[in-house]
Amino acid sequence: MKGPLFYSKILLFGEYGIIKDSKGLSIPYNFFNGALKTDGLETDVAIRSNANLKKYVAYLKNINPELVTFDMEALETDVNAGMYFDSSIPQGYGVGSSGALVAAIYDQYAHHKITVLENLTREKLLVLKTIFSEMESFFHGKSSGLDPLNSYLSIPILINSKDNIEAAGIPSQKSDGKGxxxxxxxxxxxxxxxxxxxxxxxxxxxxxxxxxxxxxxxxxxxxxxxxxxxxxxxxxxxxxxxxxxxxxxxxxxxxxxxxxxxxxxxxxxxxxxxxxxxxxxxxxxxxxxxxxxxxxxxxxxxxxxxxxx
Known part of the structure; x- marks a missing residue:
């Protein structure tokens, strides 16, 4: 089994400022990605990732069920069978390694998930951001939920303020541009x-x-x-x-x-x-x-x- 790919992200603007309600702009960065795998690989990375996932499963059990629930049985079965997150996203580099993992878990195991195919209203984006904020807090202590949101939707996200985010159209790239x-x-x-x-x-x-x-x-x-x-x-x-x-x-x-x-x-x-x-x-x-x-x-x-x- 190999899950879908989730990409890294770059927060172009808004680092630290968004904690205090500045604007922010986050874009997907397709150079790095990650996916959930259960191919029985026994590499150091796979073993370490699997051990982390075991701790993460315990954390997810305590998330407010009114916010989100997961197919815990399937998740635990897969993790016990050696599932790990196979990722090229460097950790501690500010490009969203834990965000991609959170997005992958939500995509695979969440009940009643909001998908990229539906009409993404501001309300739905905020609900997703709140869910991802809770899910990612396991890794950072406190998370805005933006990294997983970006990874999950793979579209540029404009942050107007904490409670006001929207999908953004950014100017198309000029492949021959000097800038x-x-x-x-x-x-x-x-x-x-x-x-x-x-x-x-x-x-x-x-x-x-x-x-x-x-x-x-x-x-x-x-x-x-x-x-x-x-x-x-x-x-x-x-x-x-x-x-x-x-x-x-x-x-x-x-x-x-x-x-x-x-x-x-x-x-x-x-x-x-x-x-x-x-x-x-x-x-x-x-x-x-x-x-x-x-x-x-x-x-x-x-x-x-x-x-x-």
Whole structure:
């Protein structure tokens, strides 16, 4: 048995801000994917994944049945038979590894599931987000539910606020476009929970709260609007502002060896870097008006182009 594929995701804009009701924009990233399998493979990865699934099954038993119920008998039978999540999605990289697993479990075992084939009203999206938030909290302590939502539906999601999300149409890619969004591999994994903890601690200071509201959220919202409108000139101006705020106020989330690289982008305008997910490692997201120039400027690093315009 091999279940359907669920893809990774990239939160283009909204990291940390969406905790405080900024806008956000999340897109599927088909380069990585995962699927549930029961092919009796005894690899280390399969054994580890299966052991995790056993713990996860115990957690799912305690989810509010008014929210969602699962075919527990089938799930337990499959997990006991060695089912695991076969995934190419790197863990701790901010591209939604646990989200894809949650989406796969919901798709396979949830009763009365909401499917991508029906008319996805805002209400249905919110119900799904709430379910996924509960399901994914097992992995992160507290989850917004957005990663699994993106993975499950495989469509761009626009977050207007916590209680207002919708499927979004994004400008179509230009395969020959010089402008690009890219991923930069930091070469180390990041843990979501401690990074969010640092952010929450900082939020207790009035100065930091003010900066989040008047700068970080303002620039994030502007970037989302620019991107959806296809106004890339304005997008780069706002992304630069966002990149600067991150360097000044989110230093713990940026791996030490990237501080200079971050600054270099702001000084040369060859590229602008921003956090991809919670940071602390994993991928860093880059924006450039000229991908060849950015590649030259970052020649010691591996760039993965996500989107051309």
């Amino acid at each position: 690009a969004v890219f991923l930069l591999d930091s070469g180390m994994t990041g843990e979501t929970a401690p990074m969010v903890q640092i952010f929450m601690e900082n939020m207790k200071q009035e100065g930091f709260r003010r900066m989040i509201k008047n700068q970080f959220i303002k620039h994030t919202d502007a970037c989302v609007d620019d991107f959806l409108r296809g106004d890339f000139k304005s997008l780069f101006l706002n992304t630069k502002k966002l990149s600067k705020v991150a360097l000044n106020h989110f230093k713990p989330m940026i791996p030490q060896q990237f501080h200079e690289l971050w600054k270099k982008g702001l000084e040369t305008n060859d590229y602008y870097l921003k956090l991809c997910g919670s940071g602390g490692g994993g991928y860093i997201l880059g924006f450039t008006e000229d991908i060849e120039k950015a590649k030259l400027s970052l020649k010691d690093h591996k760039l993965e182009v996500v989107y051309n315009f």
